[in-house]
Amino acid sequence: MSIAARLQFWLIRLFSAHLGIAALFRMKVLGIDIGGTGIKGAPVETRNGKLLARRYRIATPKPATPSAVADSVARVVRHFAWKGAVGCAVPAVVKDGRLRTAANISRSWLGVDAARLFSEASSCTVSVINDTDAAGHAEMRFGAGRRRAGLVIMVTLGTGIGTALFINAQLVPNTELGHLLLRGRDAERWAAAIVRQNEKLSWKKWSRRLDAYLHLLHGYFWPDLFIIGGGISKKWRKFLPLVTLPTPIVPAKLRNDAGIVGAALAYECGRRRRRRTRAG
Numbered sequence: 001m002s003i004a005a006r007l008q009f010w011l012i013r014l015f016s017a018h019l020g021i022a023a024l025f026r027m028k029v030l031g032i033d034i035g036g037t038g039i040k041g042a043p044v045e046t047r048n049g050k051l052l053a054r055r056y057r058i059a060t061p062k063p064a065t066p067s068a069v070a071d072s073v074a075r076v077v078r079h080f081a082w083k084g085a086v087g088c089a090v091p092a093v094v095k096d097g098r099l100r101t102a103a104n105i106s107r108s109w110l111g112v113d114a115a116r117l118f119s120e121a122s123s124c125t126v127s128v129i130n131d132t133d134a135a136g137h138a139e140m141r142f143g144a145g146r147r148r149a150g151l152v153i154m155v156t157l158g159t160g161i162g163t164a165l166f167i168n169a170q171l172v173p174n175t176e177l178g179h180l181l182l183r184g185r186d187a188e189r190w191a192a193a194i195v196r197q198n199e200k201l202s203w204k205k206w207s208r209r210l211d212a213y214l215h216l217l218h219g220y221f222w223p224d225l226f227i228i229g230g231g232i233s234k235k236w237r238k239f240l241p242l243v244t245l246p247t248p249i250v251p252a253k254l255r256n257d258a259g260i261v262g263a264a265l266a267y268e269c270g271r272r273r274r275r276r277t278r279a280g
């Protein structure tokens with residue numbers, strides 16, 4: 001073989017090896033974010049967090065019983081004619097695919113193996129994670145928490161208050177710090193974004209409540225960064241300047257897509273963990 005032919009041979013081999021390795025890290029997962037009012041999904045390229053198609057949103061069924069929500073998950077899967085992996089985010093504590101709390105959802109969810117229920121309804125392999133843990137994953141990988149070491153707390157403000165705690169980018173799952181006691185009651189009942197609407201509070205009044213809540217978290221954890229997410233975070237200019245914390249505090253970057261992207265990422269992390277467990 002001539003030198004040129006040999007060179008060409010090795011270049012082709014190197015290039016195909018590179019393609020093979022890249023394919024190993026490239027994974028497409030359908031992310032689905034199950035919220036109180038809407039269920040949104042889109043296929044996600046987990047390598048870069050990009051949505052591969054326009055989000056599809058349907059209203060959350062009323063009542064949002066396990067079987068009704070499972071049907072909606074199957075609808076989203078059908079919409080994308082999806083045959084691969086699915087990651088779902090839900091507003092509850094999730095242990096091994098089972099829902100363990102039901103603060104803002106029907107109590108009929110308690111103990112339900114949602115991963116299994118959704119897998120059966122959609123004929124796909126489905127993983128399930130807490131919604132704020134999912135959003136936190138997405139922010140840590142591609143958003144406001146990118147390359148941030150130390151202790152980072154993501155707080156989502158909506159119907160409830162969700163929290164996701166990261167130590168050097170490692171999630172401590174299911175922290176549920178929105179239910180800490182503040183002024184004698186569940187903090188989310190006093191300071192969640194929906195309380196501002198329901199009680200018609202001015203931004204200033206509601207910000208004081210949020211500030212008190214964040215000071216409570218700060219006093220317990222002394223984080224290095226707070227990330228504020230949830231629908232209200234797009235209006236961060238109205239309230240973040242009124243927060244008096246000594247800790248840096250920033251709005252989430254991925255906004256509405258964080259739950260979808262994070263649910264997809266969580267599927268991928270779970271897959272890697274499962275592989276490591278099997279190998280070990």
Ligand code: BGC
Nearest residue numbers: 091092093103132160161162
């Ligand atoms: C739930 C959390 C959830 C948060 C945001 C709270 O009421 O207990 O699990 O992450 O709402 O949806």
